[in-house]
Amino acid sequence: MLESLRLLLHPFLMVACLIRVPSEVVKQRAQVSASSRTFQIFSTILCEEGIQGLYRGYKSTVLREIPFSLVQFPLWEFLKALWSWRRGHVVDSWQSAVCGAFAGGFAAAVTTPLDVAKTRIMLAKAGSSTASGNVLSALHGVWQSQGLTGLFAGVFPRMAAISLGGFIFLGAYDQTRGLLLEVGRKSP
Template sequence: MDSPGFTTSLLAGGVAGVTVDLVLFPLDTIKTRLQSPQGFNKAGGFRGIYAGVPSAAIGSFPNAAAFFITYEYVKWLLHTDSSPYLMPVKHMLAASAGEVIACLIRVPSEVVKQRAQVSASSSTVQIFTDILYQEGIQGLYRGYKSTVLREIPFSLVQFPLWESLKALWSWRQGHAVDSWQSAVCGAFAGGFAAAVTTPLDVAKTRIMLAKVGSSTAGGGVLSALHGVWRTQGLSGLFAGVFPRMAAISLGGFIFLGAYDQTRSLLLELGRERP
């Protein structure tokens, strides 16, 4: 990928990430509290729904930028004139690679954010220092495996579906989709992917919020899922599914629409520059 394309993906991804995380933060807080082991009301209910927003604000830009740089680079690396039927596979591989890299930034931010969301009386800085003091750097990466195991299936569904919907819409109307059309495709793809991966999101939340030294804190996704199934059944595995779908559908609309719009604008500016 050329330097302008690399820089454009970085900036567009970062802008899109910050925009969606800040706009939809209250829905994310409600989803986290619904999934927390102490229950929605004890976790804070509807009070202090912006608790943890500093962590999200700091992590959003580099996280989203890292994902889209990797996503676009791997798509470029795998670009060939082979059968169009292989395009979804390329998008899956690109999205998976993007998630693995982005999670190196996302997970520490997510750990601090989620603990702040269920403990609104503690500041983000206090929670961050407590994690370092009690668990060290590895405490900030608790749930890395479960996050990757959630994000890769999510991306395997969302991004090929997003790209396919855009291609279908473009073919039907005879020209490339507009940014708002890309956003609509992103909303549908994100909502569908959110629904089917909610159990993995529940497991990730339980691991990140578990007490230090507990079996759940060890990071086993299957054991976390089994624990939820044993105590709460199917409803526990899909706790928070509606706010998660709402947040990610809206997030897909804003995130992928903002990404396409910002990327197009930056590329246009680059072409106009002498």
């Protein structure tokens, strides 16, 4: 069942990235720009690079999201099962949230190099070799210039943010799922 869920999840991740990537490109460029005017940055990208500029980093984002999900969700399920087994009862929603925080943080840590490559691709000067979107080339460039430290740049803030998100979203998901199952059992 989990395997079929993972296979279904991939197309949804790819579609979600159709929305996420342009907003991420604009956000990142606003963060490093002298101007923080979002519409101006958006317009500049469209004028100078076309629609491709808004989708620069799409492939690298998908290549980050899929391994992230393939680590986070099975680990979350494993941690919940382990906690249930050790305590002798199904985990509560808050316990599921704690498992989600750990799973999210771990997945964030191991996929940070892919996030670094995605960021470098999105922020690269138009027309540069990095802007072409080759993830392996971007990773190699970071490795050569900054080594392992560069590949894991920002790992702790990323882990913290995603752990918090895992706690909130996976805990809320588990709570909602439990409530819906209970309502379903009470229905005639």
